[in-house]
Amino acid sequence: MIKHHPKFELIQAYVNGDLPASLSMGISIHAEMCPACQQKIAQLTEQVAESSFEAQTIETESTSIGDTSSDTSFDFESMINNITLSAELDEVAKPVTKTITFKTKTYQLPKVLNRIKLGKTANVGKLSRTRLQLDEDEIHSSLLHINAGGGVPEHTHKGFELTVLLDGSFSDDKGEYVKGDFIMLDTSIKHNPISQDGCLCYTVANDALHFTQGINKLLNPIGNFIY
């Protein structure tokens, strides 16, 4: 059962459209698997919509007419005429399903990711990583696959690290994480996730990992590899 959900502030920013695409997708992926969050998102959207269009009602009635007409470039009537000239109707594209194969296992991707361009897969030991081509500067989003028995050596983060479990499970010293879990960590955390039976994760991070333990320090270059 899913135990880890995005916190309220994050859902709120998501509903407002204020999060970067990568984090918004993380929440959509989680919501696809979590009816509880789906419902919270729907309720919050309804409330935000209501207050967006209502808060200004009085103001609009008293001042906006003068307001908008002083803005000479904004001509309501011609915009209406333009828009209604079009006889076009938009249809919703039929959802396509997209799969991805790591080693010998094939996974169906969450709907949100169907149109996203993926980079080439890179492999190091039991880890495989494919980057999403989202172009968000220092924020990197990837699909990370851990083969059975594999793990990520103990590390810290300089920024944040989001992991959404798409399939399989992994554990660290805090416990087990299962399919659908939404795990947001920030700078202060050191952890060392191990996947007994293998897993596929969606990850977003805004800086490289930093490995902290003995010989693993030699691995610091792969911090850049993973996230």
Add this chain to the structure above:
Amino acid sequence: MVTTQTQLPTSISHDKSTHMNESIDHAQLSEWLKQVAELRCKVAFTHLFHFFAPKIQRISRSKFPNEAQSHEVVQETMSNVWRKAHLFDPDKGAATTWIYTVMRNVTFDLLRKIKSNREDNLSDDIWPVIEGEVSQDEAYEDHLENKQLLDVIETLPEAQKEVVKGFYLMEMSQEQLANHLNLPLGTIKSRLRLALAKLKGQLGENND
């Protein structure tokens, strides 16, 4: 080791009064949107435009540095309303919710275009068209706090069911309903009375 894993509050305070606000005539907005979808009605669209465009412009002015961009949001949002109105399902949520998501998505795509120089329009993938479904059903249920009552309502004749659902589940006023269903107020009142009598009878039987 520290974890900053934070749990959501178990419930969001859910104020019923936000469902049907007095200052927004939801039934009317919904009706206009339906007319745009079914009749391609320019008059209805003009009404929607006058209600939403100034508000959309003001909201987007706070997100974009210049006026031209906020005009673009208005233009794009209202074009989408015109071209996608048939995708709106009044049973699944309010017109305000639907138009809000259209505006939010247009804004998101435009901001992404400005920041990342990408025109991939990801918003419709991130926020699938209809989100209201789950909440609406849930809202009905906990409002009534009685699944049984819902079942009994389903057994009413169509004309009465319509009125009862509008009045109790969508929290429309009798006047709004008369307007919405295009019926005299007296008819609404008598249908409601008949339906209530029937409901009381049925629930009484079941509860004995």
